[in-house]
Amino acid sequence: MSRLELRGIVRRYGTVAALDGVDLTVPSGTLTAVLGPSGCGKTTLLRCVAGFERIDAGEIVVDGQVVAGPTAHTPPQRRQIVIVPQEGALFPHLSVRDNVGYGLSRAERRRGRIDEALSLVGLAGYGERMPHQMSGGQQQRVAVARALAPRPSLILLDEPFSALDAGLRAELRHDVRSALRADRATGILVTHDQGEALSTADQIAVMREGVIVQHGSPTSVYRWPADAWVATFVGDAILLPAQAEPGHRDDPAVLSTALGPVAVAGLPSGHGALTVLVRPEQVRITAPPAPQAVIATVTGDDFHGHDALVTVRLRDGTHVTARIPAPADPMATGTRVGVQVEGTGLAWRVPEPAE
Amino acid sequence: MLLTSSVVAVAVALIPLVYLAVRTAEAGGVRIAEELLTGRVAALAAGTLALAAVVTAGCLVLGVGSAFLLVRTDLPARRVFAVLAVLPLAVPTYIAGFAWVSTVDGFEGFWAAALVLTLCSYPYVLLPVAAALAGADPAQEEVSRSLGHGGWRTFTQVTLRQIRPAIAGGGLLVALYVLSDFGAVSIVRADTFTRAIFLAFDLGFDRTGALVLSTVLVALTVLVLAGEGATRRRGARYARLNGTRRPPGRAGLGRARWPAVAALLAVAVSALGVTAFSLARRMAEGVSRPGTWPEVMVAAGNSLWLSLAGTALTMLLALPLGVLSARVPGRLSATLERLGYLSHSLPGVVIGLSLVFFGINVAYPLYQTTWLLALAYAALFLPLAVTAVATATAQAPPVLEEVARSLGRGPLAVLGTVTLPLTLPGIGAGAALVFLTCMKELPATLLLRPTGVDTLATELWTNTAVAAYAGAAPYAVLLVVLSSVPTWLLAARTGILSKEVQR
Secondary structure (H helix, E strand, O other): OOOEEEEEEEEEEOOEEEEEEEEEEEOOOOEEEEEOOOOOOHHHHHHHHHOOOOOOEEEEEEOOEEEEOOOOEOOHHHOOEEEEOOOOOOOOOOOHHHHHHHHOOHHHHHOOHHHHHHHHOOOOOOOOOOHHHOOHHHHHHHHHHHHHOOOOOEEEEEOOOOOOOHHHHHHHHHHHHHHHHHOOOOEEEEEOOHHHHHHHOOEEEEEEOOEEEEEEOHHHHHHOOOOHHHHHHOOOOEEEEEEEOOOOOOOOEEEEEOOEEEEEOOOOOOOEEEEEEEOHHHEEEEOOOOOOOEEEEEEEEEEOOOEEEEEEEEOOOOEEEEEEEOOOOOOOOOOEEEEEEOOEEEEEEOOOOOO | OHHHHHHHHHHHHHHHHHHHHHHHHHHOHHHHHHHHOOHHHHHHHHHHHHHHHHHHHHHHHHHHHHHHHHHHEOOOOHHHHHHHHHHHHHOOHHHHHHHHHHHOOOOOOHHHHHHHHHHHHOHHHHHHHHHHHHHOOHHHHHHHHHOOOOHHHHHHHHHHHHOHHHHHHHHHHHHHHHHHOOHHHHHOOOOOHHHHHHHHHHOOOOHHHHHHHHHHHHHHHHHHHHHHHHHOOOOOOOOOOOOOOOOOOOEOOHHHHHHHHHHHHHHHHHHHHHHHHHHHHHHHHHOOOOOHHHHHHHHHHHHHHHHHHHHHHHHHHHHHHHHHHHHOOOHHHHHHHHHHHHHHHOOHHHHHHHHHHHHHHOOHHHOOOHHHHHHHHHHHHHHHHHHHHHHHHOOOOHHHHHHHHHOOOOHHHHHHHHHHHHHHHHHHHHHHHHHHHHHHOOHHHHHHOOOOOOOHHHHHHHHHHOOOHHHHHHHHHHHHHHHHHHHHHHHHHHOOOOOOOOO
């Protein structure tokens, strides 16, 4: 229900800058995923926002109120920012009801907020249980209910689903998202799981080495990644080398790659080496090969039910993976097929080696 | 703030040690060398160290062995044996020593002292090891078995390593206890530092000699502490945070069943049977005398009150230190913890006399009050309490406090609603241990009790000193009975008394 602004946050440990100037705005009532590999500083960012760490420079602003800055440091208990740690961390000596009611005033507790929060996460009627009598997924739900109960300005979820198995994770993710929406809560979800970020969040901030390298909606981050690194981190990516030629004036321009001609939107101007991004779901495989298709040989087929990942070797030796929706039969290794790229790709200039 | 209060706690615990150093220094170098470089000191040092080594080894074997049988096997009559294995804690060593001396002819010297001390102090190893065995993650053992290691190899390579901190902690307590024991070694006339110091103080009025001997004893303690530190590996903290806890399985003893029972019975009979037999015999003589019971009751009341005061002060000082060592493990907290151990190994006689001096010269309002004795107890038993507090603090990981604070509770409220509820059971167990040890304490109580206040232990000592064994018996019995209560609590907390289904 509140808006969070981070302006140039710096946090140093000795000479290492864990956060090196982080700017991020989380609009009211939305969930922003901070996505990055381990060690990128995302957990440090969370702890700074919660108030467990002091920042060395910058400002943390909640609803126009500076809670951390060069002169201010509001202690965690006065920030109305609640964390949901990785393992849930329920108070083992308190019942579910008392856990959820922990952050509430007596009046709020009497008004039935505990039951309300429990039903938000689908655990109505579980109030009298003790944490150790519940499964890992249920414990995590209680932790979310406990965080939602006092209607905080901001909820911080620190990889809250990572300890759960895949099936449970998807379900819980979905339920937590709807619980947050139902309560119009503002949240930050820290994760290294791109699938989790894409499916759960309204906004994604991709973090690398202490800075946010891209910030946008899941679709825009997936479709228009800022660079090749983001492209491979958010989703599966096929990166192909190509050359920019003076003749490329059209938009989209057509580049020739190992996968044949690829239409590229927003081509960088000028000459030189390029990296072209194609997503696996853009690659079409035809067997027998279609007339204009590039010839390739099947080297592997991972069947996933709803789709299959088919790996082929191109003539120049490059291995490319294609995602085939609703496959009929597995493709035998060694089959000669044709490959084509559908839709448009993206291209970036290859950085000069001097860099 | 934590650090400051820890430093204060250590400083308080070190008052006797500082006095010892000041007084020894006053004696001057030549005098010190004169006292120190004698064959007698060398013999005392060898004897004391050998006694500590033998008793510690014995306690480790008895303690780890019984703990394993009690917690991890299908031993018959497990709860009975659990009680029998813990009860020796309730028997002060001087009572056990006296019982053996009065039962077995010619029972004296080094091996007699080693036997009595081992049988009295092996619960110090048993309790933490049993707790660690009950709490160890069975999954690690299962992994070892599935990787092709047999039962014995799994035990030595996985289980023993899991419980290593508990074994080291227990062994350290025993070694320190032996260095400072006074009652048993005096009664069985084993030549150790404590006895020599007491004799020098009490009979020879040789203050300098006693001080120098005490200094050597402190040096020995430092040696033991350093040895334990050298074997402790870095990062040997086996905390687990996952939600589901599975109790470890129990091994079938099979044909070893009855030999195991026989071994535990033999230990129990040696540790308790002899004492019980001797006390029962003397008790029958003792209670028949008129006017005994009112005196006994008054002494019991005094014992309870003094021990309560001592426990309160000890726990107060131990809290910041224990939390510091659990939460901020590092060189500083380890040093503070170790400094706290130092006065623990000083004989109660030295603590007592140093505080008499401290009371007269520095804190006269405290002199002849309960609180000076409480201070002595705190100096003596701080390590017991610190260990308990540190273990208990590990039950409340920082992440819980962070969640609590993010939910809008201030530091004090978090302490009251999260940290204390989670740690109090463990701290309570520590307090029980301190209380029990205060009840049994003899030499410092003898020296520091307010005039006219007699406790069970001092009455027992006074009667024994004049060979009034029958008169001493009621105090001894009551002391043993009172001491059993905290022992029971302690044992119940480690889970070795619980039935099969434990949660």
